[in-house]
Amino acid sequence: MKSDYLFVYGTLLKGFNSYMSKFLDKNSEFVGEGYFNGKLFEVSWYPGAVLSKIASERVYGHIFKIHDHIKTFKILDDYEGVGEASTEYPNEYRRELIETFLNDGTILRTWVYLYNNPTDHLRLIASGDYLKES
Template sequence: MLMLDYLFVYGTLLKNFDSYMSKFLEKNAEFVSEGYFYGKLYEVSWYPGAVLSTNETEKVYGHIFKIKNEAKTFKILDDYEGIVETAEHPNEYTRVLIDAFLSNNTTIKSWVYVYNFKTTNLKRILSGNYLKQ
């Protein structure tokens, strides 16, 4: 059975990040592990955006949570990330299922919000870690 209740976060939803939605996530999910996925991290504005990569040297670091009450919690998180099914314009982020790596290198299927626009004019966060840029 495929578990679809894990979420990888790398920006304003990180554990201990000082934001309302980070606190919401901590109340509605269980912290599993630090981890990473193959991708590139960019500074979009006061928040980051990540895109997927197939290059194993390009990593985005963050936290993996096990979501409680997936339907309710993902609805609120999708709203926060600006994902609207009836959007007239493309959404800034999309929620996709990826292979994430836990700190012990175990692979886990996890949702992640990836940036959905061009990154051409964005500053890359080379460390892959939003809190250590």
């Protein structure tokens, strides 16, 4: 299944001062703020999220519409450590298509980078909002 939407919750957030946040801003259109059902953890200087079936557990972030799906996701996949070919942290994240919610209630199928390792040793970001915690 294909989607041109991406949900971000960490260093790719709009306004976050990073090279990759600026790259995403140049290669997409900001759609709005929203959330998905999940838990957010502090991995290192960056967060990682996992899915949850509990409606009250939410990860908050921004949704973007990607302009050039193939080019942009190739660069983002490498940055996020998706796949064996990733240079620094292979398979640290996986890109998955999930149901997300804009703050106005609109439901979108978006790609999201989910943390792909155990979380039991990581600190939970209880608010689900990385910008509030950083």
